[in-house]
Amino acid sequence: MPPPRSPRRWALLRLAAFALFTALVAALVHTAIHHGLRRVDTGGFGSANRIVQGRAPADLVITGSSRALVHYDPRVLTAATGLSALNLGRNGSHTGLQLAVLRTHLRHNPAPRLVIHNLDLHSLASPTEIHDPGQYLPYLDEPAIYAEVSEVHRSAWAWRHVPLYGYAVADPRLHWLEGIVRLAGLKRPESLIAGFEPRPWSWTGEFDRFVAKASAGYQVARDDRGRDQLAALLRLCRDSGIHVILVFSPEYTAVRPLQLNRASLLAEMSALAASAHVPLWDFSDTAICSDRRLFYNSQHLNAAGAEAFSRELARRLVSSGYTAPRLTFHP
Amino acid sequence: MLFNSLEFAGFFPVVGAIYFALPHARRTSFLLLASAVFYMAFVPAYILVLGATIGIDYAAALRIERARGRPRTLWLAASIAATCLILFAFKYYAFFTSTFVGLATLVGWHPSPPTLDLILPVGLSFHTFQSLSYVIEVHRGRQTAERDWRVFATYVLFFPQLVAGPIERPQNLLEQFRARHEFDPILLTSGLKRMAWGFFKKLVIADRLALHVNDVYADPSAHSGPQLAVATAAFAYQIYCDFSGYSDIAVGAARILGFRLMENFDAPYAATSTGEFWRRWHISLSTWFRDYVYVPLGGGRSGPWRRTRNLLVTFALSGLWHGAAWNFVIWGLLNGLYVSFGHASREWRDRFWTLAGLASGGAPRRALMWMTTFSLTCLAWVFFRASSLSDAIEVITRLGTGWSDPRVTTENCGPRQLVVGLAAVIFLETAQRVHRSTPLTVIIGRLPTLPRWSAYAGFIVLVGLAGVHGGSRFIYFQF
Numbered sequence: 171m172p173p174p175r176s177p178r179r180w181a182l183l184r185l186a187a188f189a190l191f192t193a194l195v196a197a198l199v200h201t202a203i204h205h206g207l208r209r210v211d212t213g214g215f216g217s218a219n220r221i222v223q224g225r226a227p228a229d230l231v232i233t234g235s236s237r238a239l240v241h242y243d244p245r246v247l248t249a250a251t252g253l254s255a256l257n258l259g260r261n262g263s264h265t266g267l268q269l270a271v272l273r274t275h276l277r278h279n280p281a282p283r284l285v286i287h288n289l290d291l292h293s294l295a296s297p298t299e300i301h302d303p304g305q306y307l308p309y310l311d312e313p314a315i316y317a318e319v320s321e322v323h324r325s326a327w328a329w330r331h332v333p334l335y336g337y338a339v340a341d342p343r344l345h346w347l348e349g350i351v352r353l354a355g356l357k358r359p360e361s362l363i364a365g366f367e368p369r370p371w372s373w374t375g376e377f378d379r380f381v382a383k384a385s386a387g388y389q390v391a392r393d394d395r396g397r398d399q400l401a402a403l404l405r406l407c408r409d410s411g412i413h414v415i416l417v418f419s420p421e422y423t424a425v426r427p428l429q430l431n432r433a434s435l436l437a438e439m440s441a442l443a444a445s446a447h448v449p450l451w452d453f454s455d456t457a458i459c460s461d462r463r464l465f466y467n468s469q470h471l472n473a474a475g476a477e478a479f480s481r482e483l484a485r486r487l488v489s490s491g492y493t494a495p496r497l498t499f500h501p
Numbered sequence: 502m503l504f505n506s507l508e509f510a511g512f513f514p515v516v517g518a519i520y521f522a523l524p525h526a527r528r529t530s531f532l533l534l535a536s537a538v539f540y541m542a543f544v545p546a547y548i549l550v551l552g553a554t555i556g557i558d559y560a561a562a563l564r565i566e567r568a569r570g571r572p573r574t575l576w577l578a579a580s581i582a583a584t585c586l587i588l589f590a591f592k593y594y595a596f597f598t599s600t601f602v603g604l605a606t607l608v609g610w611h612p613s614p615p616t617l618d619l620i621l622p623v624g625l626s627f628h629t630f631q632s633l634s635y636v637i638e639v640h641r642g643r644q645t646a647e648r649d650w651r652v653f654a655t656y657v658l659f660f661p662q663l664v665a666g667p668i669e670r671p672q673n674l675l676e677q678f679r680a681r682h683e684f685d686p687i688l689l690t691s692g693l694k695r696m697a698w699g700f701f702k703k704l705v706i707a708d709r710l711a712l713h714v715n716d717v718y719a720d721p722s723a724h725s726g727p728q729l730a731v732a733t734a735a736f737a738y739q740i741y742c743d744f745s746g747y748s749d750i751a752v753g754a755a756r757i758l759g760f761r762l763m764e765n766f767d768a769p770y771a772a773t774s775t776g777e778f779w780r781r782w783h784i785s786l787s788t789w790f791r792d793y794v795y796v797p798l799g800g801g802r803s804g805p806w807r808r809t810r811n812l813l814v815t816f817a818l819s820g821l822w823h824g825a826a827w828n829f830v831i832w833g834l835l836n837g838l839y840v841s842f843g844h845a846s847r848e849w850r851d852r853f854w855t856l857a858g859l860a861s862g863g864a865p866r867r868a869l870m871w872m873t874t875f876s877l878t879c880l881a882w883v884f885f886r887a888s889s890l891s892d893a894i895e896v897i898t899r900l901g902t903g904w905s906d907p908r909v910t911t912e913n914c915g916p917r918q919l920v921v922g923l924a925a926v927i928f929l930e931t932a933q934r935v936h937r938s939t940p941l942t943v944i945i946g947r948l949p950t951l952p953r954w955s956a957y958a959g960f961i962v963l964v965g966l967a968g969v970h971g972g973s974r975f976i977y978f979q980f
Contacts, residue, residue, distance in 0.1 A: 177684070177686050178521075178684050178686070180686065181684075181686030181689055181690075184686075185689070185690075188954060188957070188958070191954050191958055192957075192958040192961050192962070195955070195958040195959065195962055196958075196962050196965070199962050199966070334962065334965055334966060337966055338965040338966055338968070338970055339970045342712075342913075342918075342969060342971075343915060343917065343918070344917045344918060344921060344967070346966060347917055347921075375723065376723075379720065379723055
């Protein structure tokens with residue numbers, strides 16, 4: 171094609187053609203990353219992929235944030251109760267996203283018999299940001315996940331529909347690399363055990379530095395939306411015929427005096443549990459909580475702590491009648 | 502308005518299109534207007550500060566040109582004093598009063614000077630120095646005073662280099678506002694490529710490495726020697742890519758409009774001596790201090806002691822130019838000491854290399870010199886980056902601790918981010934090395950259309966994916 175007479179027009183035409191070409195390359199790369207991530211079968215993406223592929227049936231499902239992820243060892247629970255167990259804990263997730271993950275699980279898998287929902291002091295709060303949104307990007311076609319992500323981030327529609335936009339702006343941890351690596355046929359070693367992530371770490375000192383800066387204590391946020399989301403999770407389980415236990419897993423004892431509204435938050439959670447006729451087991455006052463060797467920071471048990479806590483929880487589950495032979499629970 | 506913002510992505514094409522659509526006679530006025538809009542996107546009121554600097558130096562230059570003898574020098578002195586007074590009020594007043602109060606307290610006096618509580622206008626030091634270079638050049642008779650205030654105002658306000666340089670000299674830039682710039686497709690593509698390279702440096706390297714640097718330097722006492730060492734080396738590249746990335750975008754944007762800005766960097770970390778480093782780093786500021794401070798002080802003409810004194814004064818002022826805090830002054834003095842020692846020790850070093858059998862140069866000698874230069878530069882960067890002098894000392898004293906735990910990652914910068922940052926730095930250094938013999942754009946330009954477009958599109962996608970898009974400010978904006 172002979173160039174038009176105006177060099178300006180010709181240059182702009184070429185520029186427009188190049189922009190179109192770049193958009194095409196972006197769309198191809200987006201598709202490659204998306205498919206790569208959906209084929210990952212280890213780690214957090216492997217765990218999520220098994221859920222959306224309907225390959226994650228379990229009698230007992232654990233939901234919650236990072237405290238759920240690193241505190242509950244499904245092997246210990248299964249060995250004690252005979253119930254197959256799966257950990258759905260998600261790093262940094264708030265109750266709304268924990269509910270979305272559970273909904274997604276129920277959409278693709280048979281309903282579990284029992285849900286253990288892990289609580290922390292942030293369970294009644296809805297955040298203004300999603301922690302590490304990159305972990306949800308390949309799953310924005312899941313209605314529950316998309317609804318919650320877009321509730322927090324208005325631009326989630328662009329993450330979902332504009333090629334590469336989500337991976338560019340909402341994936342600072344570069345999860346997309348995992349998709350490329352998987353497409354190249356490489357696999358990362360498995361870091362999770364039925365969704366559980368044991369962290370064999372020693373005390374990091376992070377909490378001590380925090381105390382030095384916030385010795386006067388701090389208020390933990392709560393809001394009505396967060397409370398409603400916890401209530402919705404309980405309702406969803408009731409409507410699906412699933413038993414629920416709310417569990418407040420161990421926290422390092424020394425953090426409690428700093429949490430100025432701890433008592434009122436726990437009272438609100440207890441009231442919510444009581445109104446839904448759901449048991450709330452509080453492990454934040456057990457012997458584990460005062461043993462610093464079992465934690466790596468104030469909120470998280472290390473691998474040894476997780477094992478100790480899982481055994482304690484398993485004993486209580488068994489003593490309360492949550493065991494496999496009794497397919498209908500009558501705790 | 503940040504270069505790495507959606508606002509600029511809309512602003513620049515619109516300005517470019519209108520600029521070329523306008524008749525030549527109206528273009529400078531339009532550029533002035535666009536530059537004012539660009540600047541007012543930060544804090545609108547501060548355009549008045551810039552207006553004062555422009556007004557003072559515009560009027561002073563006309564007076565200087567007309568005057569002869571002592572009045573000519575007096576007009577220059579008045580102009581410099583007035584311009585620097587603005588800089589002092591906004592940038593240095595709090596520093597000097599707190600230092601004064603500190604010293605007075607030592608002798609039992611407790612003065613309470615008034616506080617101004619002013620926020621530093623973005624890029625004040627840059628446009629102040631650019632404006633000063635104009636009046637000095639007029640005084641030296643190497644530049645005629647500009648009669649058209651719009652041309653002079655646009656010279657100071659020109660938006661691509663307004664907030665972080667390059668600090669232009671009037672001989673290079675002023676005349677370009679009179680020249681007729683036709684739309685040139687070659688300049689358009691060349692400018693866009695240069696801007697893309699700048700975005701790569703800023704978004705992929707600087708902002709990625711910043712994740713690690715910010716974690717570590719926020720609390721040096723909580724991090725081990727390996728983490729501090731990695732963060733310090735990372736900061737060396739963060740600040741280089743942040744600032745040179747800005748310069749690349751500025752040069753590219755100006756080029757699209759038909760303007761040629763000076764180069765501000767020349768692969769500084771390839772330097773094998775600190776003197777060479779300073780010939781490659783922030784060239785527009787280094788040459789400014791050389792021409793207007795170091796040489797007038799006597800430079801290296803009056804013996805080694807005077808040279809050392811002049812170097813230390815020049816580098817201390819350069820440190821103070823960067824920030825009104827003692828750690829910046831120490832950073833400057835440290836670099837002054839490096840360069841002075843480099844001059845003073847030349848003979849001893851030559852003897853050392855002869856004894857070591859490396860008199861004729863070669864790769865081992867260059868590698869040793871490069872490592873020494875990079876390490877010394879990084880040591881000085883500690884003072885530049887640390888939040889306070891005590892933090893800088895904490896970093897240096899902790900550098901040797903905790904090496905039994907080789908973990909270098911931090912909360913916000915995991916292994917993936919570090920690997921990507923490191924890979925990007927290696928790519929940058931390789932590209933810069935290749936570029937010295939044949940520019941990368943020339944090599945890629947020789948390819949047929951499809952692979953050439955694929956290379957450029959792939960690069961853009963890579964910048965999009967591997968970059969950090971939080972709209973972070975350029976470090977040098979604060980100066």
